Amino acid sequence: MSDSRITVSLVEYVEGAVRFYATDLQELERRGLAYTKAEVFYNPHMRSNRDIAVAVASTLGEGFSGADVMAASGVRVLRLAAEAGGGRLIANDRNPLAVYAIRKGVRANELSDRVRVWMMDANEASLKIRDFGRVDYLDVDPFGSPASYVWAAVQAVKRGGVLAVTATDTPVLYGVYPAKLHRAYLAWGEKTEFHKEMGLRLLAAFVLRVAAMYDLVATPILAHATRHYARVYFSIDRGALRALNAFEENVGWILYCQRCGWREVKRRSYPPEGEVCGFCSHEASLIGPAWLGEMQNQDLLSRVIRWSEEKPHWISEEARSILRALASEVGLPPLYYDLDAIASRMKLPSASPRAVVEELESRGFRASMSHCEKKAVKTDARLEDVMAVIKDLARERA
Amino acid sequence: MSDSRITVSLVEYVEGAVRFYATDLQELERRGLAYTKAEVFYNPHMRSNRDIAVAVASTLGEGFSGADVMAASGVRVLRLAAEAGGGRLIANDRNPLAVYAIRKGVRANELSDRVRVWMMDANEASLKIRDFGRVDYLDVDPFGSPASYVWAAVQAVKRGGVLAVTATDTPVLYGVYPAKLHRAYLAWGEKTEFHKEMGLRLLAAFVLRVAAMYDLVATPILAHATRHYARVYFSIDRGALRALNAFEENVGWILYCQRCGWREVKRRSYPPEGEVCGFCSHEASLIGPAWLGEMQNQDLLSRVIRWSEEKPHWISEEARSILRALASEVGLPPLYYDLDAIASRMKLPSASPRAVVEELESRGFRASMSHCEKKAVKTDARLEDVMAVIKDLARERA
Known part of the structure; x- marks a missing residue:
């Protein structure tokens, strides 16, 4: 290969009911490059993420509208159309090669009448969707922190619709780097013995807080921490007063003892002061603002599980086993x-x-x-x- | 006037070196309507806001680029061109009648070669500016809270450029409604005996925190609370590490005693715990995260004052007296x-x-x-x- 030639090599993959095109991962590996170097990124380890997304979206009913504002290969949007019955779907990516790959995938699955392909910045896409017709389902699935995309995304979802948010900056979200955690999510946290659920609850509160700025309410309806990602689904509602009530009722603080593992939650807006461990009287660490309410909506989860169990050819056993595990957690207190x-x-x-x-x-x-x-x-x-x-x-x- | 006729009545106003068009305020008053009902809003009581904006922008040098993403009548942008020497300026408003009025104003002042007029959402305008050429000066001057515009605005300013932010939801920012304060600015505060400076410092920290999400640093360089508005100017820099350092050094908490008026500041990210009044031992209230560093950049302020004092025909005595008052505060501790x-x-x-x-x-x-x-x-x-x-x-x- 001469230096004056650019060779783009996309390979066909299959996931669920669709085939699609992305950078050849095996070739990357042969060249000693990481997954993340792929120009059109497809991560097979995130399949459970998409499986559950498809199952959640299926509850929105045949013909629902949806968008993935960072679509990469487009696999998620193709599956929303082919498996979940999505009708008016948008696959957006700012990378022209991704847009090229998505178009090929749309044609390969004969979904041109249901999937439109956009090429713009994720936030711009969300604002366009807000202005030209909000969607029933919106997915924000970035590499790293979703924090800088939430502002626009919450505005792009219909009342009663679903916003799904992935975070892959889990060392930050799970409290390994407290200063970065505050920088990314405007929250305080540190290493704990329940770091993954802490991360889910900090992410949930972050989205709720940002939504409230726009007089929107983002209520968690399903959340899971799997492999190296955290994922929360929100039901979107409108109303300044509802947003204030959501805070009052379900956002607050986690107290944690680094010495003995004791923890307690406080449902209040203001950071609690002068708290000590209720077990060993050591000074308690303060973590929050965190969502302290239910993370899983039982009714939704039942429907998602029922649908998934009927579709074992599309929805992986890993995803179905996560969903069953979530069901067993319903009603139990935080952490x-x-x-x-x-x-x-x-x-x-x-x-x-x-x-x-x-x-x-x-x-x-x-x-x-x-x-x-x-x-x-x-x-x-x-x-x-x-x-x-x-x-x-x-x-x-x- | 028959019901089938719409009459739009714009009247010429003069401020500083420019004339421009806006809804006739006297006619509104005759019809018993509030200022805020004007379709093309011009508030003469905010003149000091614009006077100081022009003076600050003048320090950016002849031909600087700038934008007002909520321009209304366009008076600010016209003045940035005619008085401060702005070269490549954008006046954006989402209201077509405002855009019409701005165009008339641009022509009336023969500034067509220096002012472009856009009609879009403020956040969309900021993102467009980010993508097609960041500016030296960006103004966010909404009616109400600027919080929902900051995330896009910080991205639209060049390194070394200036972002100016107005808040007119001062009862919220000044702690009268703590729940709304948290909803709008992700901060905690309440009524205090230093509520205006508290508001400026909470607003400054909010912008700094949002900027940090984008690996940007927003350092306050001039701030004033005047009439019914709060206004902070920021110098914009880049760098994730710089953003973290700005937090560590200058963002923290205010402790306040509602009983005796005692106050103290704590430079730390985590909310301090178990603090009591250092004077009367009453439980201390916690306010923050707040900017605890210098609010005024002395060097900038000197240049702004020098420029303003030479332009008494453009810059009102009210504005000049605010600037002199700010100069006397330099170097004094917060509150x-x-x-x-x-x-x-x-x-x-x-x-x-x-x-x-x-x-x-x-x-x-x-x-x-x-x-x-x-x-x-x-x-x-x-x-x-x-x-x-x-x-x-x-x-x-x-």
């Missing part, structure tokens, strides 16, 4: 307990989460595994109760 | 003391701010009046010291 961390502090062997859930239930508590972590348990029991269970289970085995 | 409020708590007659400033200076403190309030004093003295001065002055007069 989870990391069994390894607690057992390690107690200098005991860790316990099986299934055994801990069963034991907590037998003691009258509600409990379930968390979809976020293999060794995590969500429960309405206090830290002391979880510790007692771990201790008793260790004794039984001894 | 001011409200003499009436303090004296009233002490059950003493209030003192003349000039006398208090002189007395504080004679006791070795730095002090000046505040441009925000007639009966307010800025000083590096503590509350106790100010109280002692008020007491001594009252005794002298007795």
